[in-house]
Amino acid sequence: MTQEKKRRPAAAAAAGAAAAAAVGAATRVTRSEGVACRTIGGQEVVIVPSSRKLQVLNEVGTLVWSLCDGRSVRRIAAEVTRRYEVDRARALGDVARFVGELAARGMVVLG
Numbered sequence: 513m514t515q516e517k518k519r520r521p522a523a524a525a526a527a528g529a530a531a532a533a534a535v536g537a538a539t540r541v542t543r544s545e546g547v548a549c550r551t552i553g554g555q556e557v558v559i560v561p562s563s564r565k566l567q568v569l570n571e572v573g574t575l576v577w578s579l580c581d582g583r584s585v586r587r588i589a590a591e592v593t594r595r596y597e598v599d600r601a602r603a604l605g606d607v608a609r610f611v612g613e614l615a616a617r618g619m620v621v622l623g
Contacts, residue, residue: 535608535615537586540623541579547619549577560618567617572596576610580620585611 543549549558556574558567569577572592579588588611589604596603614620 535585535612535622537584537589537604537608539585539608539611540582541585541588541611541614542582542621542623543577543580544619544621558619562618565617567619573610576607577614580611580614582623 544560546562547558547560549556551557551574554571554574556569556577558569558577559565560567575592575595576588579591585608586604589600589607592598592603592607593600598606611620611622615622
């Protein structure tokens with residue numbers, strides 16, 4: 513769901529996997545303060561000032577990002593299921609993993 517404009521070291525990948533494992537269906541997701549974003553050509557471009565990395569989100573990632581306003585992972589996955597006609601269980605797993613990656617990159621706060 514994202515393309516990083518810098519390569520992630522192995523430690524960052526491990527942190528992303530650990531964060532994804534901690535995300536459950538009831539986890540609430542909010543965009544981090546100070547993160548800059550803009551939609552360009554239907555894709556969200558996100559910059560996290562603390563890491564100085566640019567993230568380009570695909571269509572589904574852009575949808576998930578737009579729903580990171582305090583909603584639960586379950587509600588975000590339900591919207592992905594509705595819009596993309598994907599299996600509910602698969603959407604929930606994919607959204608949880610993606611949100612975990614966003615959290616590991618400092619783009620969202622989990623609650």
